[in-house]
Amino acid sequence: MEFRLLGPFEARHHGQLVELGSRRQERCILAVLLLDMGRLVSTGRLIELLWNGRPPTSARSAVHTYIGRLRASLAPYGARIRTSGDGYLVERDGHHVDVDEFSRLAYQASRATDPTARVRLVDQALALWRGPFLADTADGELRERLHGTLEELRLTGIELRAEAQLALGRHTSVINELPPLVARHPTREQLVAILMTGLYRGGRQADALQLYRSTRQALREDFGVEPGMRLREVHQRILRDDHPLDRPSRPVYEVRVRAESLPWSVGGHPALEFCNTFAGWGHEPPMPGAEWLREYRTLAVWTGHVGLVEDATVDLLIELARCDPDTATAVLDEARALRSRLYTCLTGPDDQQAFDAVARHAEAAAKTLVFRRDSNGCGRWSPNPTAGIRLPVHAAAWSAAELLADPRRLTIRVCPDEMCGWLFLDKAGLRRWCSLATCGQTAAAEAPCLTA
Structure with missing residues (x-):
């Protein structure tokens, strides 16, 4: 089977859409198990996630009921949920989850030395996202708890792609694509440094310096720290008019x-x-x-x-x-x-x-x-x-x-x-x-x- 979590929850068998879980809680449980496919997830963790730390007294029996219904729904398609100790796991058995494919492509992109190949791999990875993670299944609180690592991986992939675009001379694309993301993540220094470089290459030195000032202010107010080495270096090079900032950028670490x-x-x-x-x-x-x-x-x-x-x-x-x-x-x-x-x-x-x-x-x-x-x-x-x-x-x-x-x-x-x-x-x-x-x-x- 093919399971899609990067957007509304979907399950497909030989390309055909399959209805699984008549209740949202059932799909949530299946999604949690699929995120750790092949590994045991304890009943306690399922309860904690499903009820956001405020479970009813009947939570354990409810999880057992949901698992039973899911097993019945999955059985015709060869997907199995196995009980092991005080928990459950979905056996791999050749099934595919879009989260795993996304992680694989992002990892390949991080190792790619050719910027064209890196852009292609990141584009393939980002194309797997059809909307917010588990958009129709998890509420905002649960989604935040489940996809923190995925969101970090997505942002890192976008940064890798943007750096590769700069290496290919596509600073206009960087200028057009990154501002909304920087607005949502104003203290993400790597992202800001890439956009500052793009702005400078596009002849917008003043905008790049203003972005640095606003980022520095946000870092000081939110965390009490100054910008890191990478961001300070980009700032100083812009002040020196170090055209065209063409040295390969490097992570701060x-x-x-x-x-x-x-x-x-x-x-x-x-x-x-x-x-x-x-x-x-x-x-x-x-x-x-x-x-x-x-x-x-x-x-x-x-x-x-x-x-x-x-x-x-x-x-x-x-x-x-x-x-x-x-x-x-x-x-x-x-x-x-x-x-x-x-x-x-x-x-x-x-x-x-x-x-x-x-x-x-x-x-x-x-x-x-x-x-x-x-x-x-x-x-x-x-x-x-x-x-x-x-x-x-x-x-x-x-x-x-x-x-x-x-x-x-x-x-x-x-x-x-x-x-x-x-x-x-x-x-x-x-x-x-x-x-x-x-x-x-x-x-x-x-x-x-x-x-x-």
């Missing part, structure tokens, strides 16, 4: 080293930077911008950038990868697996399996270490370049072991912004977010910062 995109350094330790991404770890597929470790060259450059190896060694690693791309790909996969285990280990101290996995990498790295005199005259252990193409994995593992053995390990925190998840050290115990300028705007005002 990104740094560029040897033409490679690396994560913004906020963690305070190489092992934390190894884990850090922009979009966090809880989204499938990952949010656009989440994956910085795209190829072996990036891994090698990062290892030198954080000081785990010398620049000459980075040159050697890049050349080795060029000569042996298959081994480089295998090492990159190993590095990603280590990163995932390390993130789990740092955020879940009781996860023995994750710790053991990192420990095995660290033990292998220890066998390759050499003790050398540093440039400041001190001695230190460092990975031996004779380890060859696997050196970055050893370097990351050794750095991880060093952090796990350090008392600072107890001060690691996880940024609670649902779109982030960065790790950072906080000896004072006072920081709530990894960066007050970019995080914390989408989380509840009283959301606690988790201690890892």
